[in-house]
Amino acid sequence: MAKRTSLSGFPEWSPAGRIVEQSILDQLRRTFELHGFASLETRAVEPLSELMRKGETSKEVYVISRLQERNEPERSTDADMGLHFDLTVPFARYVLENAGQLAFPFRRYQIQKVWRGERPQDGRFREFTQADIDIVGMGDLALHHEIDLPLIIIEALGALPIPPVTVLVNNRKIVQGFCRGIGIEKIDDALRAIDKLDKIGKDAVVEEMQSHGISSDHALRLLELATIRGTSDVTQRVRALGVEDSTLSEGLDELDQLLEQTRERAPGRVVADLKITRGLDYYTGMVYETFLEGHEDLGSICSGGRYDSLASDGKRSFPGVGLSIGVTRLVSRIISKDLVTASRSVPTCVLVAVNSEETRTTSNTIADGLRARGIPTEVSPSSAKFGKQIRYADRRGIPFVWFVDDDGQSTVKDIRSGEQVAADPHAWQPTDDDLLPTVCRQG
Amino acid sequence: MAKRTSLSGFPEWSPAGRIVEQSILDQLRRTFELHGFASLETRAVEPLSELMRKGETSKEVYVISRLQERNEPERSTDADMGLHFDLTVPFARYVLENAGQLAFPFRRYQIQKVWRGERPQDGRFREFTQADIDIVGMGDLALHHEIDLPLIIIEALGALPIPPVTVLVNNRKIVQGFCRGIGIEKIDDALRAIDKLDKIGKDAVVEEMQSHGISSDHALRLLELATIRGTSDVTQRVRALGVEDSTLSEGLDELDQLLEQTRERAPGRVVADLKITRGLDYYTGMVYETFLEGHEDLGSICSGGRYDSLASDGKRSFPGVGLSIGVTRLVSRIISKDLVTASRSVPTCVLVAVNSEETRTTSNTIADGLRARGIPTEVSPSSAKFGKQIRYADRRGIPFVWFVDDDGQSTVKDIRSGEQVAADPHAWQPTDDDLLPTVCRQG
Numbered sequence: 001m002a003k004r005t006s007l008s009g010f011p012e013w014s015p016a017g018r019i020v021e022q023s024i025l026d027q028l029r030r031t032f033e034l035h036g037f038a039s040l041e042t043r044a045v046e047p048l049s050e051l052m053r054k055g056e057t058s059k060e061v062y063v064i065s066r067l068q069e070r071n072e073p074e075r076s077t078d079a080d081m082g083l084h085f086d087l088t089v090p091f092a093r094y095v096l097e098n099a100g101q102l103a104f105p106f107r108r109y110q111i112q113k114v115w116r117g118e119r120p121q122d123g124r125f126r127e128f129t130q131a132d133i134d135i136v137g138m139g140d141l142a143l144h145h146e147i148d149l150p151l152i153i154i155e156a157l158g159a160l161p162i163p164p165v166t167v168l169v170n171n172r173k174i175v176q177g178f179c180r181g182i183g184i185e186k187i188d189d190a191l192r193a194i195d196k197l198d199k200i201g202k203d204a205v206v207e208e209m210q211s212h213g214i215s216s217d218h219a220l221r222l223l224e225l226a227t228i229r230g231t232s233d234v235t236q237r238v239r240a241l242g243v244e245d246s247t248l249s250e251g252l253d254e255l256d257q258l259l260e261q262t263r264e265r266a267p268g269r270v271v272a273d274l275k276i277t278r279g280l281d282y283y284t285g286m287v288y289e290t291f292l293e294g295h296e297d298l299g300s301i302c303s304g305g306r307y308d309s310l311a312s313d314g315k316r317s318f319p320g321v322g323l324s325i326g327v328t329r330l331v332s333r334i335i336s337k338d339l340v341t342a343s344r345s346v347p348t349c350v351l352v353a354v355n356s357e358e359t360r361t362t363s364n365t366i367a368d369g370l371r372a373r374g375i376p377t378e379v380s381p382s383s384a385k386f387g388k389q390i391r392y393a394d395r396r397g398i399p400f401v402w403f404v405d406d407d408g409q410s411t412v413k414d415i416r417s418g419e420q421v422a423a424d425p426h427a428w429q430p431t432d433d434d435l436l437p438t439v440c441r442q443g
Numbered sequence: 444m445a446k447r448t449s450l451s452g453f454p455e456w457s458p459a460g461r462i463v464e465q466s467i468l469d470q471l472r473r474t475f476e477l478h479g480f481a482s483l484e485t486r487a488v489e490p491l492s493e494l495m496r497k498g499e500t501s502k503e504v505y506v507i508s509r510l511q512e513r514n515e516p517e518r519s520t521d522a523d524m525g526l527h528f529d530l531t532v533p534f535a536r537y538v539l540e541n542a543g544q545l546a547f548p549f550r551r552y553q554i555q556k557v558w559r560g561e562r563p564q565d566g567r568f569r570e571f572t573q574a575d576i577d578i579v580g581m582g583d584l585a586l587h588h589e590i591d592l593p594l595i596i597i598e599a600l601g602a603l604p605i606p607p608v609t610v611l612v613n614n615r616k617i618v619q620g621f622c623r624g625i626g627i628e629k630i631d632d633a634l635r636a637i638d639k640l641d642k643i644g645k646d647a648v649v650e651e652m653q654s655h656g657i658s659s660d661h662a663l664r665l666l667e668l669a670t671i672r673g674t675s676d677v678t679q680r681v682r683a684l685g686v687e688d689s690t691l692s693e694g695l696d697e698l699d700q701l702l703e704q705t706r707e708r709a710p711g712r713v714v715a716d717l718k719i720t721r722g723l724d725y726y727t728g729m730v731y732e733t734f735l736e737g738h739e740d741l742g743s744i745c746s747g748g749r750y751d752s753l754a755s756d757g758k759r760s761f762p763g764v765g766l767s768i769g770v771t772r773l774v775s776r777i778i779s780k781d782l783v784t785a786s787r788s789v790p791t792c793v794l795v796a797v798n799s800e801e802t803r804t805t806s807n808t809i810a811d812g813l814r815a816r817g818i819p820t821e822v823s824p825s826s827a828k829f830g831k832q833i834r835y836a837d838r839r840g841i842p843f844v845w846f847v848d849d850d851g852q853s854t855v856k857d858i859r860s861g862e863q864v865a866a867d868p869h870a871w872q873p874t875d876d877d878l879l880p881t882v883c884r885q886g
Contacts, residue, residue, distance in 0.1 A: 006540060007524075010486035014544060015551070018482050033879075034814040036791035036821035039461050043453035043570055044487075044556060048510075064505045064526065066560035067491075081450075083507065097449060101457060103838040105824045107789070108458070113487060117509035127486055142824060144803060265807075346550070348479035360587060364708075371477045378479035381548045381585060395546040436476075 009120030010127045011332060019342040021129075021331045023439045024160055025111060028131050028325065031156035032109040037133050040108045042090040044115075048080040050093060060085050060116040083115040087132045088322060092311035095136055095318050104138040104318075105145070111327070123298050123329045132304075134322030136311070141319045146286040146306050147258045153290065153302055153323050154266045161340050161441035162330070163293040165301070168229075168273040170287050171255045172305070174238065175277055177248025178225050184218050191277040193219075194226050198275070226275040231259060234272040251285075258286065284308040288323055292330070301330050343438045344397025347376045349430050350412070351393040352402040354383040362404055369425045370402075375435065377402075390415055399434050452563030453570045454775060462785040464572075464774045466882045467603055468554060471574050471768065474599035475552040480576050483551045485533040487558075491523040493536060503528050503559040526558040530575045531765060535754035538579055538761050547581040547761075548588070554770070566741050566772045575747075577765030579754070584762045589729040589749050590701045596733065596745055596766050597709045604783050604884035605773070606736040608744070611672075611716040613730050614698045615748070617681065618720055620691025621668050627661050634720040636662075637669050641718070669718035674702060677715040694728075701729065727751040731766055735773070744773050786881045787840025790819040792873055793855070794836040795845045797826040805847055812868045813845075818878065820845075833858055842877050 051061050061082040084090045087110045111131045135145045150167045157165045179187045189212040193205045209219040235252040262270035278287045285306030304323035311318040334340045352363040363379045370377040380389045393401050401413045413420040494504050504525040527533050530553045554574045578588045593610045600608045622630045632655035636648045652662040671680050678695040705713035721730040728749030747766035754761040777783045795806040806822045813820040823832045836844050844856045856863040
């Protein structure tokens with residue numbers, strides 16, 4: 001096998017980096033489960049027809065085909081299939097397929113890889129892990145879920161060894177109602193233009209709206225709305241713009257409730273930002289984006305919103321609200337900037353030294369006993385000189401080396417301090433910090 | 444979105460099924476980490492050239508292409524890529540790419556989905572999860588690793604709520620040396636034929652060998668070897684066949700050491716079976732297959748072996764030994780036969796009832812307190828009549844419903860027994876069995 005270099009856009013971590021990622025995934029799972037979200041996994045592939053329902057995303061899809069069928073497409077017996085590009089579309093499909101067996105409102109989390117055929121760049125990958133939570137109702141879903149969900153995300157991200165996050169919130173009803181109130185007809189085009197405000201600037205947004213037949217007067221009024229941002233007087237400032245519309249007013253009431261509760265339950269962490277619209281047109285209520293303090297250039301690390309009709313079989317609809325953490329984007333940043341480091345590159349806490357191959361069994365027995373008490377333990381792969389066995393531990397960050405003398409007496413050496421003490425294999429216990437690898441925030 | 448039926452070969456579990464799968468993955472991880480294996484994940488895709496190095500497997504590969512490039516292959520800018528069909532090939536590639544940063548012998552576990560474009564059938568899927576452990580050395584790797592690895596697998600599978608397993612072992616040196624000793628030249632063809640003995644029977648195996656130019660006399664002598672099976676006098680019976688070859692004799696010595704140690708460390712669980720050869724020709728020492736008692740029809744649920752030159756960059760070689768658990772095959776069987784069931788379908792232990800939407804905050808505060816002490820808790824999604832709120836818990840198997848009266852006094856009801864007692868939200872603790880969902884072996 002010739003040596004190859006890594007594929008751009010398909011990140012792989014070192015063993016120590018993987019410990020960082022794994023600890024983040026473990027912590028997210030812990031928070032999600034504490035809040036009663038059930039784990040789900042869906043298959044990696046979906047029918048292409050499902051994946052292309054949103055025209056905008058179709059360009060990013062990887063299609064799969066069996067090798068022997070590739071050159072004879074007319075013989076294909078499989079439906080066209082592609083790799084999922086997010087976890088929302090597959091989840092909606094899963095809910096429809098299994099509605100009879102699920103209990104609604106249904107809370108699930110889903111941590112899986114997704115794939116997009118995009119041009120790779122900083123924070124943007126072709127293969128990456130998402131961690132999603134969604135709550136889906138049958139027929140209806142109360143507003144409080146739209147308030148709870150960003151708070152759960154703040155709790156989940158707040159438990160990680162990373163800088164604090166800010167969740168930016170808007171309610172699509174506000175922008176949609178406002179557009180209707182001032183007479184903009186092409187609402188979806190207007191929303192998509194507004195969504196690009198930070199990227200392309202005011203002038204370009206106005207231009208884009210004009211290209212869709214929206215007057216510059218309308219565009220400028222909408223920009224007045226879109227540039228409102230804050231934690232307290234936001235809805236008053238919108239109302240002061242004097243636009244009347246029932247959807248607008250519903251959206252403002254909902255945003256008021258969200259801001260009031262989040263001010264209390266997570267002070268300073270949730271900010272209304274009325275330019276946030278999320279490109280996808282399936283959102284119908286609150287929409288969210290999340291930024292990491294000091295790393296705003298990374299873009300949103302957790303986005304989502306409320307959707308009323310993503311999943312519907314014609315008879316029943318399944319409205320939901322969901323948020324998706326871009327785990328790989330986050331992990332890639334904290335690894336590349338050394339924001340978080342692992343205390344060692346292996347799970348092993350103790351290396352049991354081997355005096356000679358003839359007495360390897362003695363070392364195996366000691367190791368079995370330590371493992372039975374939950375202490376990750378390896379036996380030295382060779383019976384080389386102790387110096388070499390200690391170097392084996394040192395290179396991996398294994399903190400302790402265990403020795404047994406010919407009389408069966410054990411000593412354990414902390415190779416960081418050099419301290420070596422007599423130890424009882426049935427009782428010796430490392431500190432909690434040494435038992436398993438830990439990850440720490442740096443600086 | 445129209446209702447769709449599931450795709451054959453791409454299994455998805457119910458929330459309760461997923462709890463079973465997750466508990467199995469957690470337990471495997473725990474055992475692997477106790478033995479010092481570091482977690483790794485590799486990308487899902489590999490260059491097609493890498494995946495097709497073994498001609499036999501190329502037919503199973505799914506190739507991927509970007510949608511917009513599909514109809515203009517001449518414009519393709521990406522190298523041809525396919526989804527990995529196992530975790531060994533990607534791991535070998537990872538080792539070569541990162542050899543400078545890794546410490547050898549390197550122990551890693553890897554739990555990921557793999558894909559094969561095969562015809563789906565019972566126990567055979569197009570997408571499935573494998574859990575692999577491998578130990579890879581640089582230059583050399585001592586025999587004891589080939590003895591330790593099946594013992595670790597027996598410990599890992601033995602910790603699961605499933606029937607006991609038997610690991611069948613052979614050493615390729617025995618078959619290869621035996622072939623050479625009696626004068627068979629087409630050793631790979633002979634091995635591949637022998638590998639099919641259980642499936643196609645003796646006569647067909649002899650026929651297949653003859654079709655490769657192996658005489659029927661040679662074929663029958665090889666079958667004498669291949670039908671030897673046992674835990675103790677195996678190597679004596681081989682030696683009694685009177686074939687002389689240095690590789691054969693080396694293989695027999697190694698197998699003797701393995702049988703002696705496994706008899707001691709896992710009595711009755713490891714059986715030598717000299718017809719086990721594993722089809723893939725990269726194995727060079729011990730080979731393993733694992734069967735679940737009472738479910739032998741499922742085929743091997745964990746296979747692998749020793750390989751000397753899977754990973755080599757021309758200058759250095761990285762010999763290794765690995766075993767791969769077919770997690771989906773195992774989980775599919777235990778779910779479909781109800782061998783193991785989950786105590787509930789959600790992580791939630793407590794549902795906090797809501798008296799009215801005005802007092803939802805009170806219920807939120809109770810829930811926050813319980814979660815802070817590690818108790819998975821939901822707040823009732825609606826403030827409907829308590830009967831309806833209790834039904835919400837009951838449908839999900841949530842064992843406890845928590846009530847707060849207007850004076851702020853709490854009571855907690857075990858909805859299985861109906862018992863309701865006063866409870867302090869800062870002190871109340873469920874039993875360990877109720878805290879998290881448990882999975883139990885049935886019958």
